[in-house]
Amino acid sequence: MSNTNYFILFLFVVSLTGSSCKDSTTERKELTHEEVLMEPNWESIKANYKDPAWFNEQKFGIFIHWGVYSVPAFGSEWYPRQMYMDTANFSAQLKVLHDGPTKEYLHHKKEWGDPKEFGYKDFVPMFKAEKFNPVEWISLFKSSGARYVIPVADHHDGFAMYKSNTTRWNAVEMGPKRDVLRELFQEGRKQGLIMGASTHFAFNWSFYNKKNHFDTVDSEYADLYSSKGTDVTEPVSEKFKKRWWNRTTDLIDNYQPDILWLDFYVDIPDFEAYRPKLASYYYNKGKEWGKEVVINDKNLYHEAFPEGTVVYDLERGKLPGIRKLPWQTDTSIGKNSWCYVTNWESKTSNSLVDDLVDIVSKNGNLLLNVGPKSDGTIPDDQRNILMEIGAWLDINGEAIYETSHWKTFGEGPTQVSGGYMSENKGEKSFTHADIRFTEKDGVLYAIMLDWPAEGEVNIASLAKGSKYLNDVTVKEVSLLGSKNEVSFSHTEKGLVIKGLDDKVGDYAYTLKIRLQS
DSSP: OOHHHHHHHHHHHHHHHOOOOSOOOSOOOOOOTTSOOOOSSHHHHHHHOOOOHHHHHHOEEEEEOOSGGGTTOOSOTTHHHHTTOOSOEEETTTTEEESSOOHHHHHHHHHTOOTTTSOGGGGGGGOOOTTOOHHHHHHHHHHTTOSEEEEEEEOTTOOBSSOOSSOSOBTTTSTTOSOHHHHHHHHHHHTTOEEEEEEOGGGHHHHSOOOTTSGGGOGGGHHHHOSOOSOTTOOOOHHHHHHHHHHHHHHHHHHOOSEEEEOTTTTSGGGTTHHHHHHHHHHHHHHHHTSOOEEEEOOOSSOSSOTTSSEEEEETOBOSSOOSSOEEEEEESBSSOSSOOTTOOBOOHHHHHHHHHHHHHTTEEEEEEEOOOTTSOOOHHHHHHHHHHHHHHHHHGGGTTTOBOOSSOEEOSOOOOBSTTOTTSOOOOOOTTOEEEEEETTEEEEEESSOOTTSOEEEGGGOTTOTTTTTOEEEEEEETTOOSOOEEEEETTEEEEEOOOOOOSSSOEEEEEEEEO
16 A cells, blocks of 8 residues: 555544543644654654654653652662672673672662562552642642653553553552553643653563572563563563563553653664654654654664654753754752652752753753652652742743753853763852853843852853854843842943842842843
8 A cells, every 4th residue: 555545544544533542631633634644764754753842942841750669769760670689790781780789689688588589579569659649749840840741651660650551560450559640641731731751661671680599580470570581691572572562552542642751772773673663653643643742762872763853861961062953851859869769869959950051051951850759759858849949930930941042052160061971970060150041032041050249240252242242232131030220331351240239049040131233
């Protein structure tokens, strides 16, 4: 059958069936002949896909790592992997070397017993989520200023936080006995937030350590621990890849996520044939639903998804300069974990606001993770940080939302390390001389990342006649959140602003600059 006939048949089926998902707030529309369906190859996808403008406009989202791993609350969300590491271990993919038993293995033996007798599966009944309240969660996220929310739908551990049609290990049949993802989607869309879902399931194939003295080799639990054998070099089987495909398309079909966030391992060669197939499937579904959707992908090992087919995501990392295409940083409020752990260490609101500003000035979004406790409560320190970010955005949000990057991202002495997992490379704190720019509707925003102690600042990038301004002059300057007037002088050394004696808040400070040609 020709592509044209396939397209006509698709239109006919669409007109008869209607959408099966009742969560979507976007009314379905009929496809037009101008809206070409993507074929499962990169040429077709690149020719017909464009990053949705709405994604780049939102700037700030919330990630949620919550699952069975929140029960032991030790180490990190990788507890289910590390609890089975009893000897030295080397992972070729992850380049991680354990020279002996992991702290998680030793902790598990002490607190829970032998992993063969009490395995990860035995934490599932303990994951009750008895205090989970989606209305409270979504209200908190909205108060934080977030515009979109991405709950983890399934992590490497293989437990689905939704009603899965492909595995019994899901939150409706086990543990909470609730469709966590659907409840969050319904409430989020009710409160006007954009809802996405992340899937980390591809790495389930190699996640659990398989040894004969662990329950991970028990065939009764192969649908949780994966069907991979004890040979660590065994390639991903076709059976598992089809299982991953069915699970991922089931998630797409029944929850209609606006954003599909993919973790690593989808980018290894074993999944090469499935990547364009998944992208075309999801993007065509978006057309069917009458909305633009977007894939976020980490591309950890190589460019598995060609540039211009997804929005690139950097885990715990930033960029040193502007990227012309939209991108995203995902990081956690927690310094040491994504899921809740008893020794969780939170970052400061100040550093997170600075990160948000720096990322937005370089054309990126910030996806900030929270780690709820297993009972469904969000710890007070995380709640407070979200509320403090929200208070900052109440004043400064016009310099963030729907803005675009300027001709230069900013100026200042503090260097930003770029790339994956770069946030812990000993970066220094930003100073008042570190300034980041955004623009919107003919207004330039200059955001000082600390308060100038002397009440004045010189912005060298805005010097009269600079390459960034050319013949444009400065007409007016004000400080967001302050009723006091500030004075300025436009010199060949910079835009000198004085009268900054009304400190607004405790974090970054926004100068609103009106320019005139």
